[in-house]
Amino acid sequence: xxxxxxxxxxxxxKDRSPxxxxxxxxxxxxxxxxxxLNQVKWYQDGSLTYRRSxxxxxxxxxxxxxxxxxxxACKTLIKELGNHITIxxxxxxxxxxxxxxxxxxxxxxxRSIMPYLVNDDPSPASERLQSIAQRERFDDTTKCILCAAxxxxxxxxxxxxxxxxxxxxxxxxxxxxxxxxxxxEERLRILDSPSGVWRCRGIYNCTEACPREIQVTQAIAEVKxxxxxxxx
Amino acid sequence: xxxxxxxxxxxxxxxxxxxxxxxxxxxxARSGDVRVAVLSKMLPVRSHTGTAQGGIGAALGNHEEDHPxxxxxxTIKGSDYLADQDAVRVLCYEAVELVYELEHMGLPFDRTPxxxxxxxxxxxxxxxxxxxxxxxxxYAADRTGHMILQxxxxxxxxxxxAFFDEFQVLDVLLSEGVANGVVALEMATGQLHIFHARAVIxxxxxWGRVWQITSNAHSFTGDGAAIxxxxxxxxxxxxxxxxxxxxxxxxxxxxxxxxxxEGGVLINGRGERFMARYAPTLKDLxxxxxxxxxxxxEIREGRGVDGKDYVYLDIxxxxxxxxxxxxxxxxxxxxxxxxxxxxxxxxxxxxxxFVRTYLGIDPLTQPIPVQPTAHYAMGGIPTDLHxxxxxxxxxxxxxxxxxxxxxxxxxxxxxNRLGTNSLVDILVFGRRSGLDAVRYCRETDFVPLPDRPDExxxxxxxxxxxxxxxxxxxxxxxVEMQRVMMDYVGVFREAAGIERALHTLRELQQRYQxxxxxxxxxxxxxxxxxxxxxxxxxxxxxxxxAAALARTESRGCHAREDYPQxxxxxxxKHSLAFRTQQGxxxxxxxxxxxxxxxxxxxx
Numbered sequence: 001x002x003x004x005x006x007x008x009x010x011x012x013x014k015d016r017s018p019x020x021x022x023x024x025x026x027x028x029x030x031x032x033x034x035x036x037l038n039q040v041k042w043y044q045d046g047s048l049t050y051r052r053s054x055x056x057x058x059x060x061x062x063x064x065x066x067x068x069x070x071x072x073a074c075k076t077l078i079k080e081l082g083n084h085i086t087i088x089x090x091x092x093x094x095x096x097x098x099x100x101x102x103x104x105x106x107x108x109x110x111r112s113i114m115p116y117l118v119n120d121d122p123s124p125a126s127e128r129l130q131s132i133a134q135r136e137r138f139d140d141t142t143k144c145i146l147c148a149a150x151x152x153x154x155x156x157x158x159x160x161x162x163x164x165x166x167x168x169x170x171x172x173x174x175x176x177x178x179x180x181x182x183x184x185e186e187r188l189r190i191l192d193s194p195s196g197v198w199r200c201r202g203i204y205n206c207t208e209a210c211p212r213e214i215q216v217t218q219a220i221a222e223v224k225x226x227x228x229x230x231x232x
Numbered sequence: 233x234x235x236x237x238x239x240x241x242x243x244x245x246x247x248x249x250x251x252x253x254x255x256x257x258x259x260x261a262r263s264g265d266v267r268v269a270v271l272s273k274m275l276p277v278r279s280h281t282g283t284a285q286g287g288i289g290a291a292l293g294n295h296e297e298d299h300p301x302x303x304x305x306x307t308i309k310g311s312d313y314l315a316d317q318d319a320v321r322v323l324c325y326e327a328v329e330l331v332y333e334l335e336h337m338g339l340p341f342d343r344t345p346x347x348x349x350x351x352x353x354x355x356x357x358x359x360x361x362x363x364x365x366x367x368x369x370x371y372a373a374d375r376t377g378h379m380i381l382q383x384x385x386x387x388x389x390x391x392x393x394a395f396f397d398e399f400q401v402l403d404v405l406l407s408e409g410v411a412n413g414v415v416a417l418e419m420a421t422g423q424l425h426i427f428h429a430r431a432v433i434x435x436x437x438x439w440g441r442v443w444q445i446t447s448n449a450h451s452f453t454g455d456g457a458a459i460x461x462x463x464x465x466x467x468x469x470x471x472x473x474x475x476x477x478x479x480x481x482x483x484x485x486x487x488x489x490x491x492x493x494e495g496g497v498l499i500n501g502r503g504e505r506f507m508a509r510y511a512p513t514l515k516d517l518x519x520x521x522x523x524x525x526x527x528x529x530e531i532r533e534g535r536g537v538d539g540k541d542y543v544y545l546d547i548x549x550x551x552x553x554x555x556x557x558x559x560x561x562x563x564x565x566x567x568x569x570x571x572x573x574x575x576x577x578x579x580x581x582x583x584x585x586f587v588r589t590y591l592g593i594d595p596l597t598q599p600i601p602v603q604p605t606a607h608y609a610m611g612g613i614p615t616d617l618h619x620x621x622x623x624x625x626x627x628x629x630x631x632x633x634x635x636x637x638x639x640x641x642x643x644x645x646x647x648n649r650l651g652t653n654s655l656v657d658i659l660v661f662g663r664r665s666g667l668d669a670v671r672y673c674r675e676t677d678f679v680p681l682p683d684r685p686d687e688x689x690x691x692x693x694x695x696x697x698x699x700x701x702x703x704x705x706x707x708x709x710x711v712e713m714q715r716v717m718m719d720y721v722g723v724f725r726e727a728a729g730i731e732r733a734l735h736t737l738r739e740l741q742q743r744y745q746x747x748x749x750x751x752x753x754x755x756x757x758x759x760x761x762x763x764x765x766x767x768x769x770x771x772x773x774x775x776x777x778a779a780a781l782a783r784t785e786s787r788g789c790h791a792r793e794d795y796p797q798x799x800x801x802x803x804x805k806h807s808l809a810f811r812t813q814q815g816x817x818x819x820x821x822x823x824x825x826x827x828x829x830x831x832x833x834x835x
Contacts, residue, residue, distance in 0.1 A: 013753045030590070042707035046759035047751035051274075053449040056485045056586060058378065059278040075589060096420055097756040103275060116386035117338025126292075127335040129347030135340060142340050142372070142379065146277050180338065 003027045003078060005036055007048065008088040009098050018095070021045070029079035034062055036085070037073060050099040057211055060147035063090060064099050070149040070209040090152035092161060106148045109164045113172040113190055118183035134179040141174040141219050143212040150206035150216050156199045163199040164191065166206035166216045173219040176226060185230075192227045200224075234754055237415075237424040237686040242269040242394070243673045244666075245414055245429035247401045247456055249276035251377070251655065252637025253435035254384035255662025256619075256669070261391040263670045269427060271399040271416050273451065273761075276385045280437055280449045281658065284377025285582065286490030287352060287369025288334075288659075289652035290327040294348040295367040300324045302360040303368065307653060308828045310356045310519050311610075311646025312788035312798065314469070314806070316824035319642045322617055323653065323660050330659040331370050339383040341372050342579075352579075353493040355651045356519040356835070365493075365517050369652045374488050374582045380655060399425065400761055402689035404432060404459055404633070405681060411621075411633035412679040415689040419761070422754025424686045430676055431669035433634040434460065434613060434621075435662065440473075441765075442773045443606035444711075444718035447479055447486035451765075456639045458768035460613055461775065465623050465630065466808040466819070468641040469611035470772070471779035474649055474789045475723050477523040479605025480590055481542040487583055487602060489651045491545060492516040494579055495552035495561075495571055498527065499544040499599060500535040505555065506543075511835035515559075518835040521648040521789040524604040528723050537601065544599035547580070549573050551599075604723055610649055610789070611779075612641040614808065619665025625808060625821040632672065632679070636665040643806060646823075647788020696767075697760055699748035706747045706763050709740050713766075713773055721777050726793040730781040737774045744770060775809045778816040783807065800830050 003025055010018040025039040034052055041048045050073070051061040057075035064073055065088040067081055078085070093101035119128075144167060151157050151165035172191055176184045191197045197220055206216040244260050246253045249272035261268045272279070291298040303324035308315055335341060335349060342350035353365040372379040388395075398419040405413040405426075413428045436456030440448025461467055477498070478487040492498075497516050500506045510526040511518035518526075531541050546552075552571050561569040573596045577584055587595040613635035614622045621633040637658045644657055716736045720729035744767065751759040785799035786792045805820040 011753055012755055030592070032590075041759065043705070046706075046749055047753070049751075049756050049758050051278075053274060053278050053451045054280065054283050055450060056283070056483075057589070058283045058582075059274075059280075059449065061274065061278050077589070097753075100756050102420075107275070111389060114390075116390040117383075119336075119338075123332075123336045126332055127341075127349050130343055131347050132343050132345065135343050138340070142382075143375070145282070145378070146275075174340075175338075178338070178340070 001027055001029060001078070001083065003036060004084050005040065006084070006086045007098070010095055011047070011097055027078045029077070031078050032074050033066055033076045033078065033081070033085065033087070034073040036078060049097045058145065060145035063147040063149040064088065065090060070153045072147060072149070072211045075211050090148060092152045092158045093148070103148065105161060106151055106165070106167065109168040110146065110171055112164065113168050113187055114183055115171045115175070117175060117178065117181050119180055120182065128180050130179055138174050138177040140214050141170045143214055144170050144174070145212060147211060149209040149211060153205040153209040155203060155205065156201055160199065162195045164195055166200070166220060169197055169220050169223055170214060170216055173223055176223065188227050188230060191223055197224050197227065234421065234423045237426050239426050239428065240269065241428045241678070242267045243429065244268045244431045244433065244669045245427045246270045246433045246435060247414060248272060248435035248437060249395070250279035250435060250437055250637060251281035251380055251384060251658035252662040253433070254388055255659050256433050256435060256636055256666030257393045258384060258388050258391060259663045259666035260670050261388065261393045263667070266670050266673050267394070269394045269396060270388070271396045271401055271414065271427065273398060273400045273419070275397050276395065277381060279381055280452055282378045282381040283449070283486065284380070284655055285374040285486060285488035286354060286493065287371035287376050287652050288331060288380070288655035289354065289357065289368050289650070290331040290370055290656065291324070291368055292328060292331065292349060292351065292370065294344055294351050297359065298366050298368055300328060302358065302366070303327065305360055305828060306356050306358055307644065307650045309833060310648055310650035312648055312833055313804065313830035314643065314646030314787060314823055316643050317826040317828060318824050319617055319644045321826070323644045323656055326660045327656045330663065334380065334383060334659070337383050337387050339372065339379050341370055352490055353517060355489045355492065355517050355523065356514070358514070363513050365514065369490065369493065371490065374490055374580045377655065401455065401459070402692065402764070404463055405685050406463060407682045408679055410631040410679050413681060413685065415686045417693070419756055422757065424690060426681065426685050428678060428681055430673040430678055431632050431634060433619070433636060433665050433669055434639055435635070435637045436639045438609040438638040439769060439772045440606045442713065442717050442769050442776065443722065444714040445479060445484040445603065446606040447476055447484050448606065453765035454768050454772045455765065456635070457612055458771045461771060461811050464810070465621060466614060466810045467611060467775055468614040468808055469643060469806050470775045470809050471783050471790050471807060472610040472647050472788055473606060473776060474520055474608040474610060475524040475604040476520055476607035477527055477604050478545050478602040480586065481601035481603050483590060484605040485586055485590065486605065486607070487545060487600065491547050491580060491583060494547070494576065495556060496545055496547035497551060497555050499546050500530045501537040501539065501543070502535055506530050506535070514835040519648055520651060522835055524723050525791055527604055542601045542603045545602045546599040547576055547595050548597060548599065549576060608649055608654060609638055610641070610643070610645040610647065612639045615640050615642055617642065617664065618668035619661055620668065625819050634665040634669055636661045647790060693760065693764065696763055697749060697752060701748040701750060702746055704743055704747040706749070706766055709744055709747060710766050710769070713737065713740055713770060717773055721780055724791050724793055725780055727781065730777055734774065734777045734781065737770065737777060741770055741774070771811070775816055779807045779809050779818060782818050804830065
């Protein structure tokens with residue numbers, strides 16, 4: 001099938017402002033949007049710039065705005081979209097070039113929540129025990145691939161880039177509810193700040209955007225409840 | 233490139249931020265007294281380690297009796313006796329403590345009812361007494377690699393490793409007979425950077441993108457191996473590249489061996505469970521080379537599905553339970569083993585998701601079309617047991633240079649890697665190289681850099697960028713390379729085909745010199761870098777084909793139709809391929825055999 005891609009272009013060395021490029025490619029309905037982008041880059045215009053790596057939804061490189069929704073280009077098939085596909089960079093992060101955005105503000109929020117297990121007890125000779133139920137408690141949020149689809153779909157983040165954003169809260173959730181971790185207090189204090197969880201208005205864009213189907217809004221709600229529970 | 237270069241100084245410069253690079257960085261940084269920099273062409277969490285699915289092998293014995301020594305034997309047998317047995321011993325014994333360390337770092341393994349790390353069967357993992365499958369692969373659903381990558385990155389952040397993300401390393405610096413730095417391009421700006429270091433560790437992963445059907449990421453282009461090859465360092469055992477039996481048909485996306493560990497079976501176009509004919513004891517859990525060849529043979533003999541070039545991987549619960557009964561599989565309490573759709577969904581959620589997304593079918597109710605997919609480089613930069621790069625058949629160390637993970641060849645995988653051992657390798661030899669680099673840094677000072685250290689890298693990129701656009705397209709060259717390598721240097725090989733591939737590759741090398749790029753900008757010029765990566769792939773494809781042509785025997789994943797037998801008398805040896813003015817030159821070095829002399833290999 002013939003598909004028209006309308007792609008938001010911007011080269012900082014040439015362009016004063018972004019512009020729309022239009023490209024026609026021949027695709028199978030089961031091709032990925034990433035395959036269509038590759039067709040353009042390899043056979044029409046090599047300067048089209050985007051990130052990609054694993055091409056099957058695990059590495060998190062190719063989150064972008066496709067027909068107005070944040071998705072991974074490698075996990076979205078042409079047949080879901082039809083013949084006219086509009087592709088833009090993620091919103092709310094500075095554009096470096098074409099579909100490549102500066103991830104550093106996003107990663108800075110991630111790093112701020114102490115995204116690592118803290119447990120200063122002496123390690124046992126073998127594994128620490130954890131029940132199946134304890135492990136299940138934080139399973140959903142271990143799936144996060146830091147693609148930024150959630151955070152950059154959030155109107156609260158668009159309005160206030162200092163908002164820590166759903167992805168950082170998801171990553172914090174993964175440790176707060178891990179029975180082996182000892183730093184929940186500190187993480188909850190960070191998230192109980194003016195740029196923390198209370199900026200979430202429960203709009204659910206993040207949950208819809210997540211390519212890993214993490215229940216993001218629910219995770220944020222659980223963190224909010226945990227903060228309130230510990231205040232009592 | 234932009235003029236000038238930014239100079240940095242670190243004790244240890246690590247190239248690559250997958251499992252091996254991050255492990256090396258973490259252990260080096262935790263030693264306290266060295267400054268560590270990690271350079272990666274992607275954000276570290278994008279690395280290909282994250283796509284590993286089924287598990288990491290370690291003989292914890294959490295479900296049933298198991299021993300590191302059984303893991304040693306399974307690895308050596310899997311390698312078709314080409315692995316160095318001293319290295320395998322290190323691998324399998326250190327695996328146990330490293331899995332526990334990962335758990336202590338926070339890795340969320342699945343758990344047994346008693347709260348221990350859960351383990352599942354995998355191809356070639358056996359109880360050495362009964363010869364039956366043993367549960368050795370420690371797993372977190374089918375996301376084990378994702379969890380390992382995330383956990384290591386988290387701990388590196390905690391220990392304040394310096395990361396240079398989206399820095400493409402282009403060259404390694406050697407002076408006075410030692411390695412003392414690397415040259416890298418900062419992708420966002422087009423600025424070159426020189427990293428002056430006491431020790432350099434390459435951990436850049438594999439090069440599956442040489443082949444048409446591959447499980448490997450677009451970014452898996454063998455940069456590190458090509459860089460050192462061009463600097464006169466040999467590559468070891470390049471003829472051995474593993475094809476994983478189960479890639480999604482036409483796409484190559486990996487479907488973990490864990491599917492068969494959970495009881496899934498391979499079915500041909502006649503509805504037969506054909507692996508029983510090729511591996512009477514382990515059947516669908518035979519080693520990967522054996523299983524990939526079996527699939528090719530079924531297809532060749534017209535028993536693919538609908539006569540096409542694929543077979544089915546069937547993980548429907550009714551199929552699994554049917555074969556559990558036929559095989560007499562029992563639970564510990566003696567009741568017949570059973571699996572439900574909910575169990576499969578819980579243990580293989582990503583696999584189910586991939587199949588639904590890309591094939592539009594539900595693997596709980598329909599079988600999955602699969603074909604072998606280029607997966608893993610057993611060969612690579614030769615190292616000793618501490619990750620030190622060795623540059624000849626006498627194992628002479630090149631001081632200051634290390635390699636770990638898939639880019640390295642210790643050799644623990646020999647002619648065919650045992651499933652789960654890639655993850656063991658990145659941890660065991662990542663740690664060893666990181667710690668040995670620290671020891672080396674304490675004993676040595678910075679060696680002065682050569683004059684104009686960035687000159688070679690700059691000239692290469694400038695020349696590539698300055699080429700006028702002609703008819704020749706980089707993409708056409710890449711597609712042609714991938715096709716000939718798939719057709720002639722894939723699962724089955726023979727002399728005439730490999731020669732044809734070599735001929736084509738040399739033509740493609742010529743054509744590559746005449747292909748240009750559209751994008752002339754400095755900022756984030758991925759077209760330029762893709763072109764540079766293609767140059768790496770072409771070099772590695774040529775080495776692979778040359779080494780494959782020379783080895784006139786069949787061993788592990790190197791299956792020569794014109795030499796179908798293993799030939800221990802002449803070929804129980806590692807190849808070392810050097811790039812010289814006269815082309816690829818091959819030399820050989822012996823295999824270290826300790827307790828396990830070569831035997832016939834039957835599964």
